[in-house]
Amino acid sequence: MKPKLNDVAKLAGVSPTTVSRVLNNRGYISQETKDRVQEAMQQLNYFPNDVARSLFSKRTNLIGLIIPTTSNPFFGELTFHIENICASLGYKLLICNSLNQLDKEEAYVDMLMRNQVDGIIVGTHNRGIVNYDQKNIAVVAIDRFLSNTIPVVGSDNYMGGKMASELLIDKGCQHILHINGPVELETPASLRRKAYEDVMAQHGREAITYEVHDPFNQQNHYQPIQRLLDEHPEVDGLFASNDLVAASFISQAKKRGKRVPEDIRVIGYDGTDTTRNLLPELTTIQQPIQEIGRAAVELLIKEIDGQFSDVPRETYLPVKLIEASTV
Amino acid sequence: MKPKLNDVAKLAGVSPTTVSRVLNNRGYISQETKDRVQEAMQQLNYFPNDVARSLFSKRTNLIGLIIPTTSNPFFGELTFHIENICASLGYKLLICNSLNQLDKEEAYVDMLMRNQVDGIIVGTHNRGIVNYDQKNIAVVAIDRFLSNTIPVVGSDNYMGGKMASELLIDKGCQHILHINGPVELETPASLRRKAYEDVMAQHGREAITYEVHDPFNQQNHYQPIQRLLDEHPEVDGLFASNDLVAASFISQAKKRGKRVPEDIRVIGYDGTDTTRNLLPELTTIQQPIQEIGRAAVELLIKEIDGQFSDVPRETYLPVKLIEASTV
DNA sequence: CTGAAAGCGCTTACAG
DNA sequence: CTGAAAGCGCTTACAG
Numbered sequence: 076m077k078p079k080l081n082d083v084a085k086l087a088g089v090s091p092t093t094v095s096r097v098l099n100n101r102g103y104i105s106q107e108t109k110d111r112v113q114e115a116m117q118q119l120n121y122f123p124n125d126v127a128r129s130l131f132s133k134r135t136n137l138i139g140l141i142i143p144t145t146s147n148p149f150f151g152e153l154t155f156h157i158e159n160i161c162a163s164l165g166y167k168l169l170i171c172n173s174l175n176q177l178d179k180e181e182a183y184v185d186m187l188m189r190n191q192v193d194g195i196i197v198g199t200h201n202r203g204i205v206n207y208d209q210k211n212i213a214v215v216a217i218d219r220f221l222s223n224t225i226p227v228v229g230s231d232n233y234m235g236g237k238m239a240s241e242l243l244i245d246k247g248c249q250h251i252l253h254i255n256g257p258v259e260l261e262t263p264a265s266l267r268r269k270a271y272e273d274v275m276a277q278h279g280r281e282a283i284t285y286e287v288h289d290p291f292n293q294q295n296h297y298q299p300i301q302r303l304l305d306e307h308p309e310v311d312g313l314f315a316s317n318d319l320v321a322a323s324f325i326s327q328a329k330k331r332g333k334r335v336p337e338d339i340r341v342i343g344y345d346g347t348d349t350t351r352n353l354l355p356e357l358t359t360i361q362q363p364i365q366e367i368g369r370a371a372v373e374l375l376i377k378e379i380d381g382q383f384s385d386v387p388r389e390t391y392l393p394v395k396l397i398e399a400s401t402v
Numbered sequence: 403m404k405p406k407l408n409d410v411a412k413l414a415g416v417s418p419t420t421v422s423r424v425l426n427n428r429g430y431i432s433q434e435t436k437d438r439v440q441e442a443m444q445q446l447n448y449f450p451n452d453v454a455r456s457l458f459s460k461r462t463n464l465i466g467l468i469i470p471t472t473s474n475p476f477f478g479e480l481t482f483h484i485e486n487i488c489a490s491l492g493y494k495l496l497i498c499n500s501l502n503q504l505d506k507e508e509a510y511v512d513m514l515m516r517n518q519v520d521g522i523i524v525g526t527h528n529r530g531i532v533n534y535d536q537k538n539i540a541v542v543a544i545d546r547f548l549s550n551t552i553p554v555v556g557s558d559n560y561m562g563g564k565m566a567s568e569l570l571i572d573k574g575c576q577h578i579l580h581i582n583g584p585v586e587l588e589t590p591a592s593l594r595r596k597a598y599e600d601v602m603a604q605h606g607r608e609a610i611t612y613e614v615h616d617p618f619n620q621q622n623h624y625q626p627i628q629r630l631l632d633e634h635p636e637v638d639g640l641f642a643s644n645d646l647v648a649a650s651f652i653s654q655a656k657k658r659g660k661r662v663p664e665d666i667r668v669i670g671y672d673g674t675d676t677t678r679n680l681l682p683e684l685t686t687i688q689q690p691i692q693e694i695g696r697a698a699v700e701l702l703i704k705e706i707d708g709q710f711s712d713v714p715r716e717t718y719l720p721v722k723l724i725e726a727s728t729v
Numbered sequence: 730c731t732g733a734a735a736g737c738g739c740t741t742a743c744a745g
Numbered sequence: 746c747t748g749a750a751a752g753c754g755c756t757t758a759c760a761g
Contacts, residue, residue, distance in 0.1 A: 125516045127754035151478030189452040353680040417748045454738035
C-alpha cells in the first residue's frame, strides 16, 4: 500500500499535524523533529496525496484547455506553450479536443467543473452557446468573444489581414481573393476578413471571400477551393486565413497548371514552426503563439486569484509578416 | 457557494446517503424520493465533486501523457487521438511536454503520482533512466522500451524502414543515405535504421547514416544535413526517419540546385495529416497514429483494471507506403 | 514547539 | 426502501 501521512507520523514518533507542518514548511518545528520526519518520509518513499489536499484547500491547480484539436499545428503549438507556462507556475493541464462540436464542448465543461479545475482556457468556436458566464469559474478565451465579461487574447488580426492584403496589392495583383472560416461576427478572427475587405475597398477593388466550413478538416478545403478556381479563373492573389488552407490552395492551383507566385501569389496566416519547416516557401502572417499562450495563462491566473480588475477585456499581440517565395 | 450533496439532501428532505444513492443509481430507492432528489439537484444546479469521490474511491480516472511536445505533428495527432479515446472511455488526460529532458520527465512523473493518476502513457526518450517499474503504477510506452515489463506500442518500424529502403533501390538510386535520431538500441524506432542497413547489405551497398540529435527541434536539422550534402555529393536517395527531417533535407538540397526527385529521391516517415496537407509531394511511410493511440489506451486500461496477463509486451501496428512525387 | 479534534465532500458497509 | 456512522488522506484553527 502507498504510505500515507499517518504512517510517516508513526515512524517518526510524532503527530500527523507535525508531519503536515514539515511537509508544508509552516509553523515552528524544531530542526530535530524536522529531520526525523524527513527521514521517515524518505524511508517510506512517501509523497503527499494531492487529491486529499485539494479536497481541503478547494484548489486543484488544474486548468482545463478546450481547443478544436491538437492535430492542428497552431493548436498543437499553442497547447505546448500553454502547458509549459502552466507547469512553470505550478499548474497542470487537462486537455479537451472538442473539434468545435457543441455537445462535446458542453460535456467537457461539465467534466472540468466536476473535477474542480481552477480555470478554463477556451479556444473553440461554439457561437457563444455554451454559457461560461453562469458557470462561476475563471475563463479566458483565445481569439473568441464568449461573453461581455470574458477576456479575449489573440493576435492582432486586423493588422495581420491588412498586412497580407496590402502585400498582395503592392505586388501588383489585380484579382485578390480571400478564403476564411464561416462568417461569425463574434470572432476577432473575422477581423482578418474585415481588414481584407477594407483594403480592397480602399483600392477600389471588389472583395470576394470563399468560406471553408471547418478549416481544421483538410477534407473540407477541397470543394470551396475548386469552386473558387472555377468561378474566378482570373485570380492572381490569394489571402487564406490559415496556412493549411493556403497549402491546399497552392496544391490545387498547381494541379491546374498555375504557377505560384508567377500566376498567383499566395499568403497564409499562422506561421507555426511546423509550417515553416514543411513549407518554408509559404509567405504568411505569423502569430506570436508563445506570447498568446503566456498572456492567456497569466490572465487566467489573475482571475483565479481574484484580481479581476487587473485583467484587460481584450489583449491583441503583434503579428509579423514572413515573406517567402509564394508572393 | 457551490451546492453540495448535503444541500441537496436538506432540500429534498432525505439523508445524504439517499442522495448519493440516486446520484450513483445504486441500491433500491422509491421512484418518489428519486424524483424529489433529482428535482432538488436541478433546483440547486448541483453537480458532484469528483475530487471528493476520488479521495474515497482511490480512482481518479486520470491518465498522464508524457511526450516530447504537442508542437510536433506526430505527437500532436497522437495526443488528439489518445485524448479522444480516453474521453470515450471516461478517462481524462493530463498532458506533459517533456521535450525529452530527463529532469522535466522526472518532475512530471512525480506530479502525476501525487495527483493519483490511474496510469501513464510515455512517448519520450529518456534512455531508460526514469524507473517506471518502481513507481507501482500502470504504464504503457509508445515506441520505447522502458523496462522488461512495460508494454510497448508502436508502428512496425522494421517493415517501414524496409519498405522505404527498397523503394529507393527499386527506383534505381545508387547512393542511398539515411538520417535518423541518435542511436539508442533500446528504441523500436532504431529498427527503421536496422532495416535500412539490412536492405543496403542485401544489395551490397554501403549503409551511411547521419544523426540528428533532437529531431523535434528544427534548428538541429541544418548542420547534419549540410554535412551530409558536403561529404556525399553523390547522394541520389534519402530515407529520413521522420517527415520534418525529410522536409528540411529537401529544402537544403534544393538550395544547392538539386532537383527532387530527378537528382535525389526522398522518403520520410510518419505521414501525419499535417504533413499530407502541407507537403503532399512527400513520399512517406505512414504510421497508423489513431490505432497506436487506441492500443496504448486500451492496454493501459487493462493494466489499470488488473488484467495484466492480457497485455502483450509488444504491439506493432502495420505501416503504409504513401507514394507521392519525391520518389 | 507539538498534538487532539474537526472537517473538506463524498461513499459504503451496517442497521433497521 | 432509508439513515447514522465512519472513513478516504490531508490541513488548520485551537489549546497547551
